Amino acid sequence: MPFVRIDAHGGDTDDDRLDALGRAVHDALVETLGIPSDDRFQVLTAHDAAHDAARGTLRYDDYLGVRRDAGIVFVAITLRAGRTTGRKEALYRRIAQLAEEYAGTEPRNVFVTLTENSSADWSLGDGLAQYVGSGSC
Template sequence: MPFVRIDAHGTDAARLDALGRAVHDALVETLGIPHDDRFQVLTGHDGARGTLRYDDYLGVHRDEGIVFVAITLRAGRTSERKQALYRRIAELAEAYAGTEPRNVFVTLTENTSDDWSLGHGIAQYAPRGT
């Protein structure tokens, strides 16, 4: 049950949609997320009402094509699966949205089953009786 936020500089709805599809498809392919398990917030920043800041940290040259992808999900994936996810997101962001892989910045935040309510004020993943 990942929750995804994507922030992109100077983009339109079509590119945001393509980036959302890229991230979702990568989650399905690499982590086995169900295809209908999509919860995303997609935001374009135009420089007037919102902007993004970035530098060339660790020698990765970034430019106005930068895309920040923040994924929150339940803990338990191996380092290898996470790395496969990062690679696949970068590949699909390039294929679907024309975003250069160097401009794809991904973070994962893991939590526990108790940290989710998917509606009705119920912690659906929490162990029963807690």
């Protein structure tokens, strides 16, 4: 059960772009990590200080020689530990491909982080740790 936060920068970030980015990340998780298709928990946020200071902004540079611009998208995924490095790399590639296909976001502007935790670190409602003793995604 991944929990996804997507922060998108740029003046053209509207509900349609946010939805497209959310679909891109979700579809990549389903394809590369085998996440169930109905397992979608996302927070999608647009940032554009030039048009609406209350919405915030994002900061970025050209670290490691990647030339990012105002179309940058930060994707933070929290999920339970256990995926191989190869599967994570496949996930990063697929997110970048689908973000470009669905939302027109250049792959160089897709910044992804994964944070892993254990089954006991999740409560999906009702004050219960539903994954404790379970083998679910």
